[in-house]
Amino acid sequence: MNAIEIKNLCYSYDKNSEVLKKIDLSIKYGEHIAIVGHNGSGKSTLAKLLVGLIEKDSGDINILGLNLDRKNIQAIRQQVGIVFQNPDNQFVATTVEDDIAFGLENRCLSYEEMHKIVPEFAKKVGMEEYLDKEPSSLSGGQKQRVALAGALSLEPKILILDEATSMLDPKGKSEITHLLTKMRKNNQDLTVISITHDVEEAYLCDRVFVLNNGQIVLSGRPDEVFENGEEIHKLGLEQPLLLKLKKELKKIGIDISNDKTLEEVADSICR
Ligand code: ADP
Numbered sequence: 244m245n246a247i248e249i250k251n252l253c254y255s256y257d258k259n260s261e262v263l264k265k266i267d268l269s270i271k272y273g274e275h276i277a278i279v280g281h282n283g284s285g286k287s288t289l290a291k292l293l294v295g296l297i298e299k300d301s302g303d304i305n306i307l308g309l310n311l312d313r314k315n316i317q318a319i320r321q322q323v324g325i326v327f328q329n330p331d332n333q334f335v336a337t338t339v340e341d342d343i344a345f346g347l348e349n350r351c352l353s354y355e356e357m358h359k360i361v362p363e364f365a366k367k368v369g370m371e372e373y374l375d376k377e378p379s380s381l382s383g384g385q386k387q388r389v390a391l392a393g394a395l396s397l398e399p400k401i402l403i404l405d406e407a408t409s410m411l412d413p414k415g416k417s418e419i420t421h422l423l424t425k426m427r428k429n430n431q432d433l434t435v436i437s438i439t440h441d442v443e444e445a446y447l448c449d450r451v452f453v454l455n456n457g458q459i460v461l462s463g464r465p466d467e468v469f470e471n472g473e474e475i476h477k478l479g480l481e482q483p484l485l486l487k488l489k490k491e492l493k494k495i496g497i498d499i500s501n502d503k504t505l506e507e508v509a510d511s512i513c514r
Contacts, residue, residue, distance in 0.1 A: 244308055246272045246401055246434040247293070252302035254288060262288050264457045266302070275427060275435040277445035277465075280454035281479030286438045287327075289454070290405045293436075294325050307400055324399035328406035330378075330390035339365065339381070340374040343393045350397070364396040365389075367422055369415075383410030391419065395426070405438045420447065442469065446483035447503060453478055 252266040263285050270276055278286050291297045292304065295316045304311040306319050327333060336342040343361045352360070365371045368388040378386060387410050394402060402423075408416050427433050437444060445451050451468040453461040455478050461468050465483070469475055472482045488508060489499055499511045 244272075245269045245305075246274070246307060246432075247436075248303070248305040250303045252289075252292065252304060253300045254292060254297070255300060256288075258300075261300075262457050263292070266457075266459060268452060268459065270434060270436065272434055273427065273431045274450060275423070275437065275448045277437045277439055277448040277451045278454060279439060279442060279445045279451060279480060284454040284479075285457040286454055287405055290325065290327075290403050290436075290438055293403060294320060294323055321397075322400040323403065324394035324397055324401070325403040325405065326387070326390045326394050326407035328409055330383075330386040333390050333393075334378040334386070337377055338374065339370060339376050339378055339389050342378055342389060343396055346393055346397045360396055364392040367395065368392045369418060384412065384415050387411060388415070388419075398430075400432060401434045401436070403436045403438070406440065407437075408444070409440070416441075416444065420444070442481055442483045443485065446485055453480070455479075 247268065247270040249266055249268040252263055252268075253261055254263040255261045266289065278289065280286050288297070292299055293306065293311075295311060307322055309315040309319055311319060334342055335345050340361055343364060344357055347357055347360060362371055362374065365374055368391050370385065370388050370392060373381065373385065373389075378389060381389065387407055391404075391407060408419050411419065423435060427435065437448060439445055446465045446469060448465060450463060451461075451465050452459050453468060460478065461474075466486065469482050469486050472487075475482050485505060485508065489502075492499055492508075492512070497512065499508050502508045502511055
């Protein structure tokens with residue numbers, strides 16, 4: 244069984260122009276997939292449909308074995324965490340600590356458990372020093388870290404990140420990537436969907452889906468999807484730097500096809 248199964252999904256905001264057109268998508272348990280595409284291709288609309296913020300026009304969405312309908316929406320929401328690009332819309336409390344705790348409050352945890360979990364997740368995202376701060380006083384990247392801690396603390400089975408690290412600098416992004424890799428190692432069923440502009444981030448995922456004009460036009464392993472630079476360029480995207488580097492190095496006899504990150508590439512070259 245797949246963690247997410249989407250068949251023939253169609254959606255339009257105004258019932259005239261279709262924003263998503265017959266989307267078919269299957270995501271296995273434990274996969275980390277990326278959905279990429281230029282602005283307006285329908286990525287966020289797909290994310291909103293997956294958590295029932297908007298309702299499909301037609302087609303089927305099955306999440307964790309449950310059909311996404313009014314009857315199942317609460318059960319699904321308890322197991323799916325979502326972090327949006329703009330965390331301001333997600334803050335509900337006056338301190339970072341209370342904000343991370345907010346979702347946990349609905350889980351009927353004891354005071355002691357709560358006071359263990361909140362600092363633990365704040366630490367995972369590097370925000371343990373900011374627990375008593377007002378979310379509004381934080382930078383965009385720090386706000387994204389707090390929003391991520393809130394979502395992760397609920398230990399979702401599926402995590403949807405909608406441009407959720409877009410305000411982080413490269414070092415911050417890499418820290419979050421490492422954190423997710425570690426969490427997926429500890430929980431091999433954790434399914435992650437990264438909706439992103441960042442082709443470098445997408446290149447590190449298990450599979451990539453490219454959306455264009457509301458349709459999935461390419462899908463597969465990152466190497467396959469990004470292989471044709473010209474095609475990728477036509478879709479408003481760039482070929483990942485790491486892939487370009489792999490190709491250039493191969494020409495001079497250095498094979499780094501198994502290296503996943505720039506750090507690993509640097510190690511191989513040095514060797
Ligand atoms: P992406 O996330 O890929 O940038 P979106 O899903 O946000 O794309 O948008 C897809 C299309 O839907 C765009 O043409 C956008 O203008 C339109 N759209 C998005 N949100 C709304 C809305 N609330 N009402 C009407 N049209 C919308």
